[in-house]
Amino acid sequence: MAKRMMITELYNPTEKGFGAADLDLVLVHGLDGDPKETWRHAGNEKSWPEEFLPAVRPRTRVLSFGYNGDIFRNDSAAGIRGNARALLMHLGAHRDGADARNRPIVFVAHCLGGLIVKQALCFASREAELRPISQATRGVFFFGTPHFRSVKNQWRRIAKDLAPLSRTAGRGLRGKQSSLVDAITRDAVQLTEICEDFADISQAPLQIVSFYETGHWPGTGSCIVDESSARMGFANEQPVPVADDHVGICRFNDEKDGTFKIVCQQIRKVLGEVESGVSSAVGMPNSSGVAWPVASVSNTATIGATAASHVTERVRVIEYVREIPGLPAEGGGRVFEEPSVPGRRTGRNAETFPAGTYRKVD
Numbered sequence: 001m002a003k004r005m006m007i008t009e010l011y012n013p014t015e016k017g018f019g020a021a022d023l024d025l026v027l028v029h030g031l032d033g034d035p036k037e038t039w040r041h042a043g044n045e046k047s048w049p050e051e052f053l054p055a056v057r058p059r060t061r062v063l064s065f066g067y068n069g070d071i072f073r074n075d076s077a078a079g080i081r082g083n084a085r086a087l088l089m090h091l092g093a094h095r096d097g098a099d100a101r102n103r104p105i106v107f108v109a110h111c112l113g114g115l116i117v118k119q120a121l122c123f124a125s126r127e128a129e130l131r132p133i134s135q136a137t138r139g140v141f142f143f144g145t146p147h148f149r150s151v152k153n154q155w156r157r158i159a160k161d162l163a164p165l166s167r168t169a170g171r172g173l174r175g176k177q178s179s180l181v182d183a184i185t186r187d188a189v190q191l192t193e194i195c196e197d198f199a200d201i202s203q204a205p206l207q208i209v210s211f212y213e214t215g216h217w218p219g220t221g222s223c224i225v226d227e228s229s230a231r232m233g234f235a236n237e238q239p240v241p242v243a244d245d246h247v248g249i250c251r252f253n254d255e256k257d258g259t260f261k262i263v264c265q266q267i268r269k270v271l272g273e274v275e276s277g278v279s280s281a282v283g284m285p286n287s288s289g290v291a292w293p294v295a296s297v298s299n300t301a302t303i304g305a306t307a308a309s310h311v312t313e314r315v316r317v318i319e320y321v322r323e324i325p326g327l328p329a330e331g332g333g334r335v336f337e338e339p340s341v342p343g344r345r346t347g348r349n350a351e352t353f354p355a356g357t358y359r360k361v362d
Helices: 052-056 080-093 098-102 112-126 131-136 153-165 179-186 188-201 258-270
Strands: 006-011 023-028 060-066 105-110 137-143 207-213 237-242 279-281 296-299 308-311 315-323 330-340 343-346 357-359
Touching: 006 080, 023 112, 052 060, 052 258, 060 080, 080 112, 080 131, 080 188, 098 131, 105 112, 105 258, 112 131, 112 137, 112 188, 131 137, 137 258, 207 258, 237 258
Parallel strands: 023 060, 023 105, 105 137, 137 207, 207 237
Antiparallel strands: 006 060, 279 296, 296 308, 308 343, 315 330, 315 357
16 A cells, blocks of 8 residues: 655755745645645646746745545544644654754645644644744644534534545445544544644744635535634634635636635745835845845836836845746846945846846745
């Protein structure tokens, strides 16, 4: 039997020539999900973590945790706690080294995957060996995760409603419902403890985004996980309605998809990046070891025209990425012999960028 409990690296910026990653985005699929297929749009077979996100954030490494979440014929004995601990151990192995351990993390979880992430962060906050993961986590994005406490029959309903899409059911192999679903529906106490423990560790600055479906599941006339179940009511939680059903909620047709844009916006917010159509500069140490101030550089050019920029502070290094719709992102940087002086720059000189739209790069 093939190993299912593992992390798959979907995108690595170093391998694509963009240098070291500035963020680890960690995906965790849900009940009857898959590390890749959960995020792949059924209409065009496009996977947003592998294709759309790298074009917008070329320095974000994308990791996807897989486990056996099959509804039927599931021979795994791992429940929420077992899968949560496996997530932490595999993620830790992918973040070996001082630089990697300090890299920010954003978790993106669908359905049951959200409960696994919540339990994992509870473990990480209490155990010294795992604490670097807790400390590095900046945000958690939940897609259709049921945060209810003791309504255990809801899980049986989720399993029943998703059964027609089950990979094993499609091959005529439904058989007995998995022990994972049985364990969840039996152990309401565990679900309550996860909710309560996560509430204790989820205060700001941790940013939480809860995406909830507004599309009814076919044949049911209702949502599988409705708004009341998908929201926790935390002060640092941002609820986002999505006009799709429980499976389509985390699949995007293209980079213009509104929910995908919100995901990118929330990543920038989590990392403290300014959302705007400007580039930013990154200070680097001078000969005395003191970093020059970070500059604000506004690009006023249009695609295909000569660029014009305005530097508001002294800066030695400007790092940028150009984004043109339909084309791969282009990146680069400029190191000046001496710090640039404030003022407006036009023409194609050292302090002017290629025409295009720029965004911040840490």
